[in-house]
Amino acid sequence: xxxLVESGGGLVQAGGSLRLSxxxxxxxxxxxxxxxxxxxxxxxxxxxxxxxxTGGATTLAGSVKGRFSISxxxxxxxxxxxxxxxxxxxxxVYYCAASSHHYSGYVGSYDYWGQGxxxxxxx
Numbered sequence: 001x002x003x004l005v006e007s008g009g010g011l012v013q014a015g016g017s018l019r020l021s022x023x024x025x026x027x028x029x030x031x032x033x034x035x036x037x038x039x040x041x042x043x044x045x046x047x048x049x050x051x052x053x054t055g056g057a058t059t060l061a062g063s064v065k066g067r068f069s070i071s072x073x074x075x076x077x078x079x080x081x082x083x084x085x086x087x088x089x090x091x092x093v094y095y096c097a098a099s100s101h102h103y104s105g106y107v108g109s110y111d112y113w114g115q116g117x118x119x120x121x122x123x
Contacts, residue, residue, distance in 0.1 A: 002026040002098045002112040009094060009117030012086055016121070020081040022096030022114060029077040030054075033103035035110055036070060036081045038092035038119075047105035048094070049081060059105065064090075086121045093118050 008020040022034070035050040049070035051058045058070050067086075072079040079096060094117050097110035 002029070002032065004096050004098060004112055004114035006094065006096050006114045006117040009119045011120045011122065014086060014088055014121055014123050016086050017082070017084045018086065018119060020083065020094055020096075020117060020119070022079045022081075024077045024079070024098065029098075030074040032098040032100060032112075034070075034072060034079040035097045035099065035103065035105070036079075036094060037097060037107065038090075038094045039116075040092040043092075045095070045107055047107070050099075050103040050105060051079065052103045057103065059103065061105065083119070086119075088121045088123045091119060091121050 003025045005023050033053050036048040037045050039045040049060045051070045055072045067084050069082045096114045098112040099110045101109050
């Protein structure tokens with residue numbers, strides 16, 4: 001089992017920045033690829049970013065490329081999502097997830113999920 005706890009969400013003005021953190025406990029964190037997803041009201045959960053278990057490879061959704069970045073610190077069992085140039089359409093609950101498979105943007109690849117953290121971007 002892996003337990004995931006997100007933090008760092010909040011209210012920010014358009015153009016601002018936030019850094020989300022996801023702390024993992026349980027089985028070996030470095031064995032898992034990690035991902036960030038988001039879900040806005042009335043919409044399906046969508047992929048944001050993913051990172052390989054070593055941190056050597058990342059992938060981002062087109063809508064956030066150039067604005068967001070994902071990183072991890074295996075010594076701290078933590079994955080981060082740096083969000084810059086935020087837009088109102090980035091408003092959503094953000095979830096981190098752990099995958100024992102290859103890192104990907106596919107929701108079904110992920111075995112464990114956090115509870116989510118709310119990000120609200122005002123215009």
